[in-house]
Structures are given as C-alpha cells and as structure tokens.
Amino acid sequence: MQQFFLKSVGSxxxxxxxxxxxxxxxxxxxxxxxxGSVFQVEMQxxxxxxxxxxxxxxxxxxxxxxKKKSFQFWVKGKTYTFEVVNRVTKAETSSDLWDNEGDIxxxxxxxxxxxxxxxxxLVTPNQVLLVLESMKMEMSITSPxxxxxxxxxxxxxxxxxxxxxxxxxxxxDG
Numbered sequence: 001m002q003q004f005f006l007k008s009v010g011s012x013x014x015x016x017x018x019x020x021x022x023x024x025x026x027x028x029x030x031x032x033x034x035x036g037s038v039f040q041v042e043m044q045x046x047x048x049x050x051x052x053x054x055x056x057x058x059x060x061x062x063x064x065x066x067k068k069k070s071f072q073f074w075v076k077g078k079t080y081t082f083e084v085v086n087r088v089t090k091a092e093t094s095s096d097l098w099d100n101e102g103d104i105x106x107x108x109x110x111x112x113x114x115x116x117x118x119x120x121x122l123v124t125p126n127q128v129l130l131v132l133e134s135m136k137m138e139m140s141i142t143s144p145x146x147x148x149x150x151x152x153x154x155x156x157x158x159x160x161x162x163x164x165x166x167x168x169x170x171x172x173d174g
Contacts, residue, residue, distance in 0.1 A: 115154075153165055
C-alpha cells in the first residue's frame with residue numbers, strides 16, 4: 001500500500017489517498033481509497049496513462065498525466081489537477097514520519113532519486129532533504145525543524161519501504 005496526500009489545485013482541499021495493487025495475477029489493477037470511498041482502477045498495459053475506472057458498476061475511461069509535482073486526471077469530460085503534498089510539512093501528520101529520536105521515515109515505498117544534504121549539514125524547517133519516486137510521482141521529503149543531519153543510511157537509487165529511516169536529524173533546540 002502507498003499513501004499520498006493530494007491537494008486540489010485552486011483550492012485548499014486536502015485528500016488522503018491509499019493505493020493498493022490488486023496482486024501479481026492482476027498487475028495493472030489497483031484499489032484506491034479516497035475520502036472514505038473505494039474505487040477499482042485498471043490501467044491499460046501500454047503505460048501511456050489511460051485506464052478504466054470501475055465506479056458503482058460503471059466503467060469510466062480516464063487519462064492521467066504527471067507534471068513535475070502535480071498531475072492532471074481526466075474523467076467524464078472534466079479535468080482535475082492535484083499536487084502531491086509532502087506529509088512531513090503537515091503538522092497534523094508529521095508525527096507519522098518524524099519521531100523524538102530525530103528519525104525521518106519514508107512516507108511510502110519507493111526509490112531515492114536525490115539526496116540534497118550531507119552528514120553534518122545544518123538544515124532549516126521545510127528544507128528539502130531528499131526526493132523519493134513512487135508510481136512515477138516524485139515526493140520531496142523536507143525537514144520538520146531546524147537541526148543537524150547526523151545519519152543518512154541510504155544512497156541514491158536505493159529502494160525503501162514505508163516507515164524506513166531515511167535521515168536522522170539532531171535538533172538544534174537542545
């Protein structure tokens with residue numbers, strides 16, 4: 001399962017979205033939990049972003065395109081644009097990824113694309129520490145507070161699991 005926070009572009013609406021693959025026997029099918037509803041999605045095998053949304057017995061063709069830190073979703077003649085929001089910067093969810101020991105944890109399984117800091121660096125709140133890629137989307141992981149980077153246990157290209165320690169910070173608050 002992968003979890004994302006999506007912000008509707010042009011509004012302050014924030015959505016908690018979970019994506020579960022259907023399994024090895026159905027590699028292009030997913031169950032998506034969004035705002036209390038569950039949707040079945042089947043991606044077309046050509047990898048171009050088109051698929052079929054199964055909604056209450058109705059099959060709806062859709063198309064999705066990623067653009068840097070956002071994506072556009074077309075379904076039923078309407079276009080929806082969403083931005084992937086970094087969970088670490090949200091006060092209401094930072095406790096899931098930041099603990100009292102200074103561990104910053106992966107908000108989703110993925111691959112490390114970029115590490116923007118080195119051990120010994122002093123960081124400020126909301127400073128980008130590293131970038132993860134998951135399901136063709138990039139997510140910047142930022143510092144929740146001022147601190148010093150004391151450990152980076154992974155390297156660029158490494159695959160990480162949900163909750164795995166990405167960076168350890170030592171708080172400058174004492």
